[in-house]
Amino acid sequence: MARPSIVPISLTVDDRTGYTLWAPPWEEDGEEWQAFLGTTEGDVATVHLFPTPAKLAAFCRTSTDHDLADHPVWPVVAGLGAPDLTPDDDHRYDLDGVYDIAAEDPDRWAVEELAATVDIVTRLAECLDTTDEDDDDEQFEAVAELAGKPEIGSLGLGVEAFAGRSGEDAWIGVGSVLDELWEDVVEELSEHFDWTGAGTATIEEYPPASEAGEDTGDVDEDDATPEPLDVAVTEPGGATAAAVATGAGVRAIARGSRVTASPAAVAAAAEFWEAVGILPVEIVVPEGAGVTLRCYVEDVARFLGRDGEVFLFDTPADLARFCAGNEQHDLTEIASWPEVADTDTLPLPAEQDRYDLTELSEVLTEVADGAAGLVPHRALVQPVEGVRDLAEYADLTRVEELLAPGMPLGRAVARADREPGTPLDAAEAAQLRPLWDDAVVAVSGALVFRD
Template sequence: MARPSIVPIALTLDDRTGYTLWAPPWEEDGEEWQAFLGSTVDLPADINDDDPEAPGPTAVVHLFPSPAALAAFCRVSTDHDLADHPVWPVVATLGPEDLTPDEDHRFDLDGVYDVVAENPDRWAVDELAATLDIVGRLAECCETPVDDDDDDDEDDDDETAFESVAELVSRPEVAALGLGIDAFLGRDGEGAWARLGTAVDELWEDVLEELDDHLDWTGAGTVTTEDYPSAAEEAEARAAEPEDDDEDDDEDLDDAPARPAAGSTAAAPAEAATAGIRTIRGGSELAATPAAVAAAQEFWEAVGILPVEVVVPEGQGVTLRCYVEDRARFLGREGQVFVFPTPVALARFCAGDEAHDLTEIASWAEVADTDTLPLPADQDRYDLVEISEVLAEVAQGAGGLVELRALLQPVEGVLDLAEYAELPRVQQQLAADAPLGRVVARAETDPRAPLSAEEAPALVTAWQQIVDDIGTALVFRSDLAR
């Protein structure tokens, strides 16, 4: 999981665009957190309601009509859910240019109907996946916990303010968005896209209504709704802006450790970090939504065979792994691990009759028969390329660039692969008396210690040999990609 960071985002709804900040999920003290720039407020009763009653403490996300207004708020305000975030001291010093979202962090909620009305293409699928993902995250962070002291006979409907959001993101067609355009090709794919459109038609207005109660368009009382230009005016103004050649101005912002705010837009904790330490790339290249991964994990954990993702210089793909008498066993044969470009391709293989080393596992029949896609969880993703890049940077003199704990998850993956494929050189490089093995042992006892520039050159050579050896054990299967 990535280190704590904060990114600017923009939401377009009801013909206006609001700017705010999002802290993507990170881990701290074994708990996961994420949050938006927001707070908990006491909303007044709606006098237009048939039975007006004050809703009580409500989590809201503060929105602003421009990055400049957002920056002005961040400079002076600490009464919000991000005030104790590890990188907030950095954010509070930034100007409008640094708080302007990139295109990947602009979410047009008004445009969802138009997207599903068109034939699917890669851009439409990616846009819908991102929009529905951020909607799910907003709902998760703004959800009010159920009070244990509430009456037992309280209606179940009162337990969540986001029933329509929950229903929509639980649809299998929404989960399939994370798989990309391949999920919507062919006759089955066309049907899935049509069902997705139907789900949006049925639920989207209710989704927006649920969100609207938690979106504060006054910027915590610093602006008015009249300050917002229309979406068309906003787009015209952006088109008139000169292009910025600085590609990294609005990347994730990282700094010093602290515990996240306890306000109710902070939904579960994350790892703190040290100023200047490089952000390790997080999240799967397969881009499945968190809801889809969580739903899939229930099945795969039950059968005791887990999807894993491996990233090496030759490519990225998914395979399956289980443990037999505490020894790793992968989907493969004779020490060769079969790796597939997508979960769909992997599922097709599993449904076939080709021989491999998992067929004798007692639960394999369930795997071969399931329609649950093999979506890897974050903890089962092993990016060997990212660590190579970071080690090289440290070896070139950038001491303190990465914390030792960044090595632990990739090393876990290569040890399993080396055990299955019988790669003795990998195990030798990670032995307790080898330079890399000593660093990994230190990472287990002092995970937040930075890697020094002095010890990195030896690690670069050792890690490269490991990556090369692992590459010899992977067989990238493209025969079932379609």
Template sequence: MARPSIVPIALTLDDRTGYTLWAPPWEEDGEEWQAFLGNSDGETAVVHLFPTPDALAAFCRTSTDHDLADHPVWPVVAGLGAADVTPDDDHRYDLDGVYDVVADNPDRWAVEDLAATFDITGRLAECCDTAPEDDDDEDDAEDTAFESVAELMAKPEVALLGLGLDAFVGRAGEDAWIRLGGAVDELWEDVLEELDEHLDWTGAGTAEIDEYPSAAEAGPSEEETEDDDEDDESAAETPSAPAAASPTSTISSGGRVAIDPTAVAAAAGFWEGVGILPVEVVVPEGAGLTLRCYVDDASRFLGADREVYLFGTPAELAAFAHGDEEHDLTEIASWPEVADTDTLPLPVDQDRYDLVEVAEVLAEVADGAAGLVDHSVLVQPLEGVRDLAEYAGLARVEALLAPGTPLGQAAARAERDPGAALRAEDAATLTGPWDDLVREISTALVFRD
């Protein structure tokens, strides 16, 4: 099971869009849990929806009276801003649009869209269902407050969505798509009515119904951050910092080293200014922090003799940087500023590379675990892998990522189409090579005291 995470999502129903948070299944004390931002301890379980990400973030900062308050990463979420709780395209669910999707001919996007929408619908019903259970009576065990949801999810055509477009190709596939449309026509209105009884369109009493935007008004933000060209003029004298990556929408525990996100934001200006960035690497042996820069577009790490030094805490890394031991960053023009600063080396999210989590996700998907997992899970870890392999001269890693290999093909797919679903057979093929890759990377890592 993947490490605990909390994901921002948007739901559109009755031409209004609300924002909330979903905690995908995680394991704690030997039990599996799943929850949405809401309350399930009253007569009717509800999921709180907010008219804007800003309103959602404000609620998270001030309230702990909800089902996610005890989630392992809630302290991180409580400190996030609106941009961090804005869902990406893959986590926006237009429940109103299901009729239109099934009315058209199936394509990959339609199938994936329906699969995702039905999946989140089932999860909402599961978390909000407070019908009594009786393990001694099979009939009672089937009782549910979401009868229409249960009936729809039991349709074999819905199960076929998990197989992708191939399940709806040919005469048999066309017939299955028609039957799926019939099931939607018969049941979807009742499904929405059942769900809406458990959706709180007041933002836990913080908003009015007319504040919620329509689907057209609630599209993802198109704001973009422009690079400062003036900073590039000093590239000949100082190492270049990589362009800022787009913020991720999945709120995870952020690696294995606990770091305050507010402190990260405060420290980022210094590290970007010197062009030497803190990095976290997580491998089976442990999690550690190091420093990385780029010289003539080639990665260079804090280390020597093709070995990367890792430290267990920002303070330990800072203490080493203040010392006089020679290493491969000593000759960098801005290193004296690093050696002299009191600013802790705190990595931003896009410079945290959790190679263990990828292995866990691949194992889950290979075992057939339900959930929304796509090729984007590989993008960021592979960036770190390539940088480490380049610096350490790991030819074996280059071979594992060569075009035509399973990992090479998956990497290319992740760059070309990161939203493409990661199928069970894909994950099963990648598990062995990924483990080999991580073992090879680990040979170049030295954990310093």
């Protein structure tokens, strides 16, 4: 089980978006705990929702009368500012949007988003349910019924569960269950949502769903937040709260990157790139950051490049101009390439297709220097995925050796798959850092930054 952490999230219900905090399951004194920022009075539990991350931060600085006050990392959270308490795209849950998602084709984004929304709904119900185990009356009957449906359970299997004719039928089944139960689910939960920010806000302050992503976390001078503490609060995905800050509706796709795009633009672009089977990818190495394209041919990674060299471009616009040209490369023979060459859709990398290879090196250094326990092994998963693909395409035997099962880095990656929540310790991080740097150097040699 992962170490204690607290994650900023947002919930959109009835075209209104509120911000709060979620403490994913952790173990303490032999018991498993999970909680949201809220209070319990008698038989009624509520989740406090705030109109902006700034309002949320102000509450966290001044209040200890809530269910997270005794959380092990609450003292850290109480010192964070609005940018640090702004949820990333993976922790924004649109309860209004499930019907639209279910009406889409079951690509990986639709399946993952729907699965995540159902998951947070069940977690809310678990934390808000104050009935005794022996009580026959359930507070959240619709949520329990939804979670028990096998069609909903299939979401946890990923997009593969919805492939082919049987998969189409399974996806239709998911939509039917949602049509039957979702309104009741939302109604049950809504009775426990506090839209006053624990008495700090009025209902008029909450942004409609269309404007929620534009919140900058700005505050009046009297409400200005202090500088964030120099301590990391680890997310389930391994990122720190400070690493997920967003601003003004524009998401920097990676530190050092020249790529910025609104979440809506990324999602819209993803429809085209998913359809052609060639995805935009961002790679960040010590020498710089760039975007390229990648697909898989018989499960083997193939990049926009030639002779084992991967072409990187400063911006999606630069990459698009290259794609519209006539230069030959290893993606030219892909059947859908003519569509890529002719499209006006910018190649905007999605979150899961970002590979910041420098950040892991920094994280390993921090853990080795004393931040042990704050970073789980799952932090290795995404950057290693990028390195593996690049090494496979460029035939980098040195990287394959470093990631071999019997090598320290290979063993750590295997543990990340087997026990993703297990924290990295200082000794392991100190051992892995030079090995990871060695792999990044090898990969960097295969990257060609194009004008």
